[in-house]
Amino acid sequence: MFATGRETHGAIARRLGVSRQSVMRWYRAWRKGGRAALRAAGRAGRKPRLAQDQLGRVEAALRQGPRAHGFRTNLWTLPRVARIIKQLTGVQYHPGHVWRLLGALNWTLQRPAKRAKERNDAAIRHWVTTRWPAVKKTLGGAEPGSSSRTRAASRSGRRFGARGPRAAKPRS
Secondary structure, three states: OOOOOOOOHHHHHHHHOOOHHHHHHHHHHHHHHHHHHHOOOOOOOOOOOOOHHHHHHHHHHHHHOHHHHOOOOOOOOHHHHHHHHHHHHOOOOOHHHHHHHHHHOOOOOOOOOOOOOOOOHHHHHHHHHHHHHHHOOOHHHOOOOOHHHOOOOOOOOOOOOOOOOOOOOOOO
16 A cells, blocks of 8 residues: 555555554555565464363363363353363463453353242242232322422421411511
């Protein structure tokens, strides 16, 4: 794009979805070193400790479920996943960092629904269908209310027969 000279730096930035400052920085690098100067520097940061095939093995083990690996409940926790990674690959991860690997595998947080062990679904269904309609308040069942009964009286609007020290004083 720089070699043709047909587009402005702003147009190039919009086309590539980057800032104009980045385009200007690339343009200066291109003028100094040509196309080779625009080549990517490579991966930034530390290289991953697990290779793609190892990640595939970990994901396959996770899909088998926790009970297949000797855990008592069918719930994956971060320490359990860290233990499976250590067993399969020999690489030890802190449980607090396992969530990053799970995110890379497109696994999300799933919390089990909490229900009491004593829960009785038949009794709940009976209560909802028979008892609840009897105790539920309905709009037509109450007397019509008035908000004026609950509103504080204004100082200038004393009613006849009002009580208190100010009630006896006549208006001026």
